[in-house]
Amino acid sequence: MTLGQRYAALSQLHEHPQLIAVAATRRGRALVWFTATLLLLPNSMVYSISPLLALVLMAPHWRAQILSVGSVWVLHRLLTRSGAADPAELAWLYAFAIALLYLCYLAARSYARFPRLLQRNAQIVLHVLVVAALAATWLVPEAWQSGAVATAIFGVRLLLPYLVWRMGYILLSGRRGTAVRSSFFDHLFYSFPVFGGTTAPYGKGHDHLLRHRAVEPEALARSQLAGIKLLMLVWLWVASAEGLNLVVFGDEVRRGGMVFVFGGLDLPRLGEAMASPGGTPLLTRWLSIFLELIEMTLQLAASGHTVIGCLRLFGFNVFRNTYKPLLAQSIVDFWNRYYYYFKELLVEFFFFPTYVSAFKSYPRLRIFAAVMVSACLGNVYFHSLRDVELLVNGGLAAAWAQVITRSFYAFLLALGIFVSMLREQGRRGARATAEKAPSAMHALRRIAGVWLFYGIIRIWVANPTELTFTQRTAFFLSLFGF
Amino acid sequence: MRQENKRRLIAFLETIRRPEVALDTIDERDGLVSSGLIDSLALLEIITFLEDEFGIDFSASGVDPDQLGSIAEILDLVEQRGA
Numbered sequence: 181m182t183l184g185q186r187y188a189a190l191s192q193l194h195e196h197p198q199l200i201a202v203a204a205t206r207r208g209r210a211l212v213w214f215t216a217t218l219l220l221l222p223n224s225m226v227y228s229i230s231p232l233l234a235l236v237l238m239a240p241h242w243r244a245q246i247l248s249v250g251s252v253w254v255l256h257r258l259l260t261r262s263g264a265a266d267p268a269e270l271a272w273l274y275a276f277a278i279a280l281l282y283l284c285y286l287a288a289r290s291y292a293r294f295p296r297l298l299q300r301n302a303q304i305v306l307h308v309l310v311v312a313a314l315a316a317t318w319l320v321p322e323a324w325q326s327g328a329v330a331t332a333i334f335g336v337r338l339l340l341p342y343l344v345w346r347m348g349y350i351l352l353s354g355r356r357g358t359a360v361r362s363s364f365f366d367h368l369f370y371s372f373p374v375f376g377g378t379t380a381p382y383g384k385g386h387d388h389l390l391r392h393r394a395v396e397p398e399a400l401a402r403s404q405l406a407g408i409k410l411l412m413l414v415w416l417w418v419a420s421a422e423g424l425n426l427v428v429f430g431d432e433v434r435r436g437g438m439v440f441v442f443g444g445l446d447l448p449r450l451g452e453a454m455a456s457p458g459g460t461p462l463l464t465r466w467l468s469i470f471l472e473l474i475e476m477t478l479q480l481a482a483s484g485h486t487v488i489g490c491l492r493l494f495g496f497n498v499f500r501n502t503y504k505p506l507l508a509q510s511i512v513d514f515w516n517r518y519y520y521y522f523k524e525l526l527v528e529f530f531f532f533p534t535y536v537s538a539f540k541s542y543p544r545l546r547i548f549a550a551v552m553v554s555a556c557l558g559n560v561y562f563h564s565l566r567d568v569e570l571l572v573n574g575g576l577a578a579a580w581a582q583v584i585t586r587s588f589y590a591f592l593l594a595l596g597i598f599v600s601m602l603r604e605q606g607r608r609g610a611r612a613t614a615e616k617a618p619s620a621m622h623a624l625r626r627i628a629g630v631w632l633f634y635g636i637i638r639i640w641v642a643n644p645t646e647l648t649f650t651q652r653t654a655f656f657l658s659l660f661g662f
Numbered sequence: 663m664r665q666e667n668k669r670r671l672i673a674f675l676e677t678i679r680r681p682e683v684a685l686d687t688i689d690e691r692d693g694l695v696s697s698g699l700i701d702s703l704a705l706l707e708i709i710t711f712l713e714d715e716f717g718i719d720f721s722a723s724g725v726d727p728d729q730l731g732s733i734a735e736i737l738d739l740v741e742q743r744g745a
Contacts, residue, residue, distance in 0.1 A: 300722065355724050391728050516702055528727070535706065536720035540713070547706065604703055607681075 194405035203401035209237045212404045216493050219411040220486075228253055228374050229490050236494050240400055243494055244365040250374025258372070262338050269331050276335045277343070281371050284347045285364050288354030302351050303529060310340045310565075318572055341565050342379055345525055346371040349385025352528065358387050366390075375490035379566045380522040382487045383498045394495040407492030410485040410500065417482040424475055447471065450642045454655040465659055469635040472642055477506055480519060509626040511600035511633055515555075515593075518634075522562075530558035548598050555594035560587050585649045589640035596633055667716075667740050671733060674711050678704045690734045705730055712736070716744040 181189070193199055202208040213234055220226040228250055235246045252274075259273050291299065298305065317333040325333060350367050353359040366386050373382070383389050394403040425431040430446035432439055450472035453460045460468070484501030491498055501520050508514035515523055531554035539546040563586055564571060571579040618626070636659075639652050668690075676685055679699050688697045695702050708730055712718045718740070729739050 352724070352726075356726050387726070387728060512703060513701070528725075532709075532720075532725040532727075536709065536713075536725060543710070601703055604701070605707075 191409075194402050194409055196405075199405060200398055200401045203405055204397040208401065212401075212408065212493070213237055215408055216404075216411060219408065219415070220490075223486065225376060225486070225490070229493070232374060233493055240395075240495055244363065244369050247369035247374055247494060248365045251368050251372035254372040254374050258338070258342070262334075264334065269334075272328070272331050273335050273339075276332075277339050277372075278368075280339065280343065281347070281350070281368060282364060284350045285359070285367050288350045288359035288367075291351070291354030291359065292357070299355065302355065303348055303533070306347060306351060307344065310344050313340060314565075314568055337569050341568055343371060344565065345379065345529070345562075346381050346385070348529055349381060349387075353386045356387060358390070362386055362390075373487075375494065376483075376487040377521075379562075380519075380525050382484065382501055382521045383491050383496060384521065384524060384528075388498065389496050392496050392498045394497055399497070400495045403492045403495050403497035406497060407489045410489035410492065414482050414485045414489065417478050417485065421475065421478040421482065424471070424478065428471060449475075450638065451644050451647065454639065454642070454647055454651060455644075457655045457658040462659070462661075465655070469638070469659075470631060472638055473631060473635045474506070476638070477502065477518065484519075484521075506631070507627060508630050509623055510604055511596045511630055512604055513600075514630050514634060515597055525562070526554040526558045530554035544602070547601060551594050551598045551601065555597050556587070556590040559590040559593070581648055582645055585640045585647075585652060588649065589637055592637045592640070596637070664737055664741065667737055667744075668733065670715060671711075671736060671740075674708075674715075675699070675733075678707050688733075691732050693731050694733070695731070702727075708736065712740065716740050718743050 189196065203212055213230070216233060217226060217230045220229055232246055232250050236243045239246070255274065255277055256270075259270060264270050264273055287294075287302075291302070294302070313336050317336050320329060320333060346367075349370075350359065353362065353367075370381060370383060370385060370389060376382070383392075394400040422433045422435075426433050426440055426442040427444040428447050429449060430442065430444050432441050434440075447464060448460055448468060450468045453465050453468040457465060481502040488498060488500050499520055503517045503520070505514050505517040508517050531550045534553040535546060535550040538549050560583065564583060567582075571582065574582075636656065639656050640649070672685060675694075679685055680701065683698045685699065688694075688699055692699075694700050695705075700708075705727060709720060709725060713720065723743065729735055
């Protein structure tokens with residue numbers, strides 16, 4: 181077997197018929213559990229994933245109920261880490277969270293009975309209610325903010341921004357008519373996902389998870405092997421990110437009680453370079469842009485692979501969150517590969533609704549409007565809702581500065597995606613078949629162009645958030661000698 | 663009717679497919695994006711095609727990308743919601 185064949189066999193281990201056959205046996209399932217536990221050992225998630233995986237392996241048909249038990253633990257951790265400690269207060273908050281989801285589930289089941297206007301605008305109504313509830317918490321006079329009122333304010337500010345997109349997916353199931361055939365557990369387990377994730381739901385909602393649910397033993401084994409492959413990749417990406425920290429940024433890396441120090445190149449991160457552009461050589465400023473892009477991609481791939489790896493172990497063989505974005509040859513392809521579930525959220529809740537309802541007679545304007553509403557407005561709205569407490573508590577000036585920088589970034593992103601979409605449209609179809617395949621050099625030039633675009637626009641969202649729009653723009657201009 | 667719809671759909675897919683993947687290499691139930699026949703962006707063109715050719719009004723029902731996953735699923739959608 182050549183080296184290339186060995187690599188292909190390893191990278192496609194989840195498609196190997198003998199491995200699948202072994203993983204589908206009782207001993208194979210035990211081996212899957214052991215390997216997954218071993219791979220997750222450095223992560224605290226192992227304490228919740230490992231016992232639940234054992235239960236799912238024994239009773240895969242009960243996975244929604246089993247994972248819902250994990251959801252209660254996730255909810256408990258979310259509340260206690262955010263400062264809730266009093267047992268009575270916790271009980272109210274559990275009840276509030278579960279009642280909120282249950283109401284949403286009931287609404288989804290009754291969707292067909294809603295008036296037509298409400299059916300068409302259910303997502304807008306949900307967001308109006310959420311924003312109104314959040315706004316109301318800041319209008320309550322301070323003198324009233326004690327006891328039950330304080331608990332309610334805490335619950336609304338913590339839970340609504342976290343749950344709003346999950347509730348959106350529950351309502352989408354209602355609109356698509358699939359909610360009536362689902363149980364509450366089918367929605368609870370991804371609303372507080374034990375497999376992890378962010379405010380953007382990885383694996384989307386019930387419909388997508390149901391579509392990718394492995395039922396037969398062979399499909400389950402394939403899904404679990406694919407999960408193990410992702411967890412193996414996590415090790416590779418974490419090691420690469422730590423290598424970057426050690427060698428390029430000169431950071432200390434702590435592993436297993438040991439501290440590694442290399443010194444190395446000791447280059448500044450983008451945020452440090454932006455804070456003092458005058459004190460950073462031009463070449464280093466340019467390097468910091470690309471290093472930031474590489475570091476962010478490694479971190480996102482490692483965290484996303486952990487989440488999707490666990491989902492696949494539980495038998496939901498969904499797409500990866502990050503799939504080789506640094507090899508993308510167009511801006512729109514990078515956007516699709518970098519943070520898949522955030523992109524999907526923007527597409528399902530902003531892009532498609534705009535695309536199918538506005539400017540139908542003007543194809544380019546139709547795409548432009550949908551891209552601007554999703555990648556720009558939706559993007560800014562998502563982050564503003566996620567960080568609403570920080571924005572409000574930080575004061576008007578700081579909030580405005582953050583929204584402006586995010587908006588500028590999102591506008592550039594949307595513009596880039598729109599132009600890239602139009603260019604990609606021209607590259608499709610039978611007529612394109614006649615064109616000769618791009619050369620390796622041409623492909624490299626395209627990849628470099630994508631890196632340059634995303635590297636540069638990250639200037640307006642890179643940490644630290646305290647950097648002003650003016651500082652970021654001055655840094656951008658300094659790259660060209662201004 | 664389904665055969666005729668399929669013929670029209672295939673003729674359309676021929677105009678938006680990736681140059682390196684031939685249409686006759688995929689099965690009716692294969693994922694159009696996952697098989698590499700089209701990129702996810704081409705879904706927009708499928709939506710426009712379904713609106714124009716079959717009179718499907720997505721503004722009323724919404725778009726479910728999973729319903730546009732394969733030739734068979736698109737044909738099912740046309741049968742359910744076509745004008």
